[in-house]
Amino acid sequence: MFRIEPKKSEVVSFIVNGQLKEVILKGPNQTLAEVLRIKLDMTGTKESCQCGECGACTVLVEGEPVLSCSTLAIAVRGKRITTIEGLAEGGVLHPIQQAFIDSGASQCGFCTPGMILMAKVLLDENPEPTEDQIKEHLGGNLCRCTGYVKIIEAVQLAAKTMKSVGA
């Protein structure tokens, strides 16, 4: 049975945004957020409430959204992880990122990475969501700046552009 003792070094790897990353964990007690932010210096993943309530730390593990503040890094070793840093390709923004800019959906920007990743999960599953479906899907991502109006508009805009690009 796989086990790790406290403070015991364990080399683990992840595929972060398509790249293999090796990390030495010192014991099992590091969250995925910590590993991304501190070990890999990928601070696009934010950490706010530390209790799984705000969604700022959202990343995708095998395409599914998880709260990296509540995920043990050791438990997702070997998995494919997508963070906000992995969305733009070759300097070209993802349509959702562009839509957030065009709609003024990012004010202070602290919730933005989590919002955009959640929007991606939604639009990958459901290319034409209703307003209510967007609200339901983003319910676990807090924003204190925008009042959400422009975030919802951004997701609607992204759905439109992704559809026209895809078509």
Added chain:
Amino acid sequence: MGETLTYVGKRLPFLKNREKVTGSVKYPSDIQVPGAHFGKLLTSPHAHALIKSIDVSEAEKVPGVVAIITFKDIPQKKINPAIVKWMHHHPEHDLEDMYVVSEKARFIGDIIGAVAAIDEETADRALGLIKVEYEVLPAALTTDEAMAPGAPLVHEEYGSNISLKAGFPGNRGDADSAFLNADVLVEAHVKTSRQHVWPLEPLTCTAEFTYSGELNVWTPAQRPMTSRKQIAELFELGEASVNVICEHAGGFFGEANWSIVPVCIALAKKAAKPVRLQYPPELYVLATPSREVYELSGKVGFSKEGRLMCGALDLLVESGGYFNRSSATTQPAMGAFQALYRLPVYRGLMQAVYTNTPTTGGARGYGEPQGVLLMEHLFDLAAAKLGKDRLELRYQNFKKMGEYAIQLPMETETQERVLRLAAEKFGWKEKEARPKSEGNTRRGIGVANYMDVSGGQPHELNDRHCVMSLEEDGTVTVTQSHPDGGMNLLGSCTQIAAEVLSIPFEHFHHVHGCTKGALNDMGLAANSGLYGMGNLYAKAAAALKEEILKVAARFLEEAKENLDIKDGVVFSSQDPEKKMTLREVGDRSIYNHSGGASHQISVTTGFNPKLNPAAVGTAMADITVDMETGEIKVEKLLNVHDIGRAINPMGVEGQLEGAMLLGYGYALFEDLAIDEKGLVRANNVNRYKMSSTLDLPDMEVVLFEDPAPSGPFGGKGVGMSGVLGVPSAIANALYDATGIWLEEMPYTPERVLAAIKAKKLES
């Protein structure tokens, strides 16, 4: 001003948004200074206690501990971390009553010490070994307890828990005799709640002394330059040796970087090593101020024709453990009460009371929503008594041109037009005509007008400076100290500068969020951003244009009067051959100078606001009340705001929408919930609830534009304004639906249902 504007009024992308949507922006909490030690706080478990002794000897022996500070290790000088005294025109009203760490515990969570160590585990071990001997004292947990005879004193030196009594500077006439002459008197009371604005970014500070004795501080500082001043004075450093760095912050809704900064610096100083300190979530709400908490009693008198004759507002502010902004927010509160309507006689009185609870004061709105809440309800009460229409009574009493807005003259007269527009957009008449009852529910609509400011003047200095330079590539770099807190202020200001200079918006660079290399600036507060910074950018851009044309005149051998700039090209109106790009001007002024020394074209500009155009607006709410459950459902929220001119309408809408939702949460559910022991119950995001997308009501923002003569392109303030009317519109809608006026916020289903039962109302 013609309507041929190229950049002003356009929905341009917010500055640095490409960085934000890719996660590449660095916030202070993202900064990892190599070798930074882990700071952790020791806080009081008691609401009120003397610290008889603190023994750190065992804790100091823990390997890896680099500094422990207690009261004896900090500057023995009292401060008020929220207030920089020399910025205020009534500094005697701002009490300095706090040490960096406390000599006595004044509330649960009061900081009494701190540890820095190589890691958190070591810091935790050391904290556990600090022996504190407390003498627990009786606590004053409410204002009633604090004002009772023989109450325990939170700060002994004042001899009372009432620390300050002061009148509003604009008080006028004899209110008592005026009330005797009024035909109709109405009064109302309310106790407001403890909202915490709770920005998403965790509050951190990293402090590092360099080997040359300079100090670098990374923290979400809303006003980096005033933070620098406070730090320099407290730690006896030269101001220029202190570098406060905050390029971006994860939300500014009222300054929050309270005591974490001096505690972190004290640790770094003692350890002679860099230290990073972060409030854990449950400590954050204890250690940073919540929204100001007031008990308000308002009274106004009308003539039988419906003319407002006199008013009085008594305001008791619950400071909590420390004074903080107990004076600074009550000025706007007392001002907001008397701002919009002609009130010949007015008496505003405040008193501040200490309690053994966390410190309050200074959230987005800064006392104004509470003043609006009371006055707008008094109008509804008076309309009912006078048998007048609610809106008509308001139209009748709006101030006119030439009168004073809050403390400075009105520049435009828009209140009536704003309210009429709101009523039309909202469908006020149609909604008012609907039946009030339907099944288990009742419906109601409410209105609230507000008059907000465009800066702190004349109460507070709002002076600011920047350097604007033409680079050799023809672009413009602006250097000033402001952080980006999400308001897109720098973007809006750039639109202004681009317009003045006729240089493409994309051709601007920004050095910001760092005190080193920047000129002084009093920072952002009180809706001052767009008006103050916008005017500064407009002024600097005009000055830079002058300089560019002067140099270009020499290069082109053309009279300066004949030259102008269009889309980044200097051209002569007389001779089409005489033109050069700004790149040529910029480059030649430095490298290819024809005669004279190399001279980069650059201006240093200051702006010292003397006026304060009022930003007026109207909020309307349409609600249903479930008479069996007491739940209020907000069906519609509208806010019409007179922005003067929307420099970037997308940004203005975003400011209003966010602020409206903050006001909505303030009215209905946000509250720190302090229990009978003085413990904050809602001390984490899983307990303190803020709105999510699923709580979002149907919100509509309408911008009203009538340029203010003193504003940049007519622009005025907006940052706080969306909070001002919403709670009041909801409260008035509840009154409309049920006749219930709750004297305690927030308007929870529990309170509404209790009132329904007390009034024996049925649906």
Added chain:
Amino acid sequence: MSSLHLKDFVYFEPTTTAEVTSLLAEHGAKARIMAGGIDLIPRMRAGSIKAEVVINIQKIPELSLFEYDPAKGFRFGAMVSLHTLDTCQELKKHFPIIQKAINQITSVQSKYMGTAVGNVCLATPASDVSPVLMVHDAELIIEGTQGVRTEKVADFYTAYYKTTLQQGEFVTGVSIPKVAEGTGAAFYNKVRTHADIAKITVAAVVNVQDGVFQDAKIALGAVAPVALRARSAEAVLQGQPISEELIQKAAEVAMNDGSPISDFRSNKEYRLDMIRVLVGRALNKAVNQAKGVQHV
């Protein structure tokens, strides 16, 4: 005190349920099961749970199974995520209030990570999932070193945050019996905001035959130290002809089944009132639905 970093613990990744039970038997109260981790990890950081041993059950394949059998009902394992249940069409069709109670959990991320069994095993009185399982007479499948036993969800809680689980035992799944013809169900809760824990939850399932309450089950959350069945209110209805008066009487009686307290989410008086109001509304809705089902 809370910490930014998790404190030390030993981490295990068993691949069989037998490995889990032996680890639990060995480490007792020092050990914690991690399913989604959505509750455990934040609580460990907050310092309210001190776990010296963390047993991750994510790598046990059989715990992720779920199936609907028309003859028996619905069964799902301890690692079946809330998201899987939320989007399961058979659950939505046959047990709509279970799907609804899961669906209204606000955070989609929590639904992907979290499990229904995890929610039940938290033993919080404010669970929305436990009451809907209780009114559907759901059973927990519990495995221990001594073998497998079952326990009705309604009998699982013994006191505030306490269950009947013995050392070495853990819940491996849930089984929900099929629903009889003529059954209707309703679920209501009250929250400060959508993302909050409920201040009160009410679930009801009724079986109506010829205008009579053949069966009625009512469960309450957040109004007692544990989520529980409102047995005295159920007794009022059992075998009686349906009427608005009877429903109101049951709703009044249900107030005696709860023993709510005042806290920062609500107060005792309000919770009592809401037991009455929501039980009344839930019964009416369930009855209407049951009648509708009969007509089909």
